[in-house]
Amino acid sequence: MAATTKPNADSEVHKTSLPIDLQYIQYQHSLEAQYLPAIRSLISKDLSEPYSIYVYRYFLCQWGHLCYMALDPADSSLVGVVICKLEMHSSHSTPTLRGYIAMLAVSSQYRGHGIATKLVKMAIDAMAERNADEIVLETEETNIPAMRLYERLGFLRSKKLHRYYLNGNSAYRLVLPLKAVDESSEGSE
Numbered sequence: 001m002a003a004t005t006k007p008n009a010d011s012e013v014h015k016t017s018l019p020i021d022l023q024y025i026q027y028q029h030s031l032e033a034q035y036l037p038a039i040r041s042l043i044s045k046d047l048s049e050p051y052s053i054y055v056y057r058y059f060l061c062q063w064g065h066l067c068y069m070a071l072d073p074a075d076s077s078l079v080g081v082v083i084c085k086l087e088m089h090s091s092h093s094t095p096t097l098r099g100y101i102a103m104l105a106v107s108s109q110y111r112g113h114g115i116a117t118k119l120v121k122m123a124i125d126a127m128a129e130r131n132a133d134e135i136v137l138e139t140e141e142t143n144i145p146a147m148r149l150y151e152r153l154g155f156l157r158s159k160k161l162h163r164y165y166l167n168g169n170s171a172y173r174l175v176l177p178l179k180a181v182d183e184s185s186e187g188s189e
């Protein structure tokens, strides 16, 4: 997922002074009425492929504990969000517990301060604590800020997905392996 950025999206980083400390909180169902409209609005602002409310609920209702929000403490408004899931994936010879980062966005005025990095690290830690073998995601090949952010955090390019998005743009699938592969046990059973 992580649909492509709109061609006319506000891609410039407009730096403002940050509040001293943003609040970083885990999503929970009781926050839906307060934050789901803001989450949808923040994500749909920059992504060209609109997701229905069911897509958001699919992730947030099942894996809210893997979703994190950055809030401005002045008014509790949403500044950034990461939305993930964690499931068994059985297309490999050995089934893997695969984390997936589905959506990530930070409000344009707040970009370039490490907010997305912090949100993604929190999501990685939460998935690692739940024993994930790997974390994957897709991002548009031309989305330089996202590619840099993920590669800085150790994600590797595993596959190029040609014309992956509705607008014809291609994506990279990125993967963060969380466990060393024990090659000696491969194929031994």
Ligand SMILES: CC(C)(COP(=O)(O)OP(=O)(O)OC[C@H]1O[C@@H](n2cnc3c(N)ncnc32)[C@H](O)[C@@H]1OP(=O)(O)O)[C@@H](O)C(=O)NCCC(=O)NCCS
Residues within 6 Å of the ligand: 002, 003, 005, 046, 047, 103, 104, 105, 106, 107, 110, 111, 112, 113, 114, 115, 116, 117, 118, 138, 139, 140, 143, 145, 146, 148, 149
């Ligand atoms: C991609 C996106 C989420 C990045 O958000 P962000 O909060 O600006 O990301 P970060 O601040 O963590 O990282 C961006 C830069 O800030 C720098 N940075 C990190 N910590 C910092 C800090 N404490 N202070 C200042 N700058 C910092 C990073 O070095 C990075 O710079 P570089 O990549 O040029 O080296 C944001 O641009 C966005 O919402 N884009 C639209 C939606 C989108 O494309 N989502 C991803 C789809 S996969």
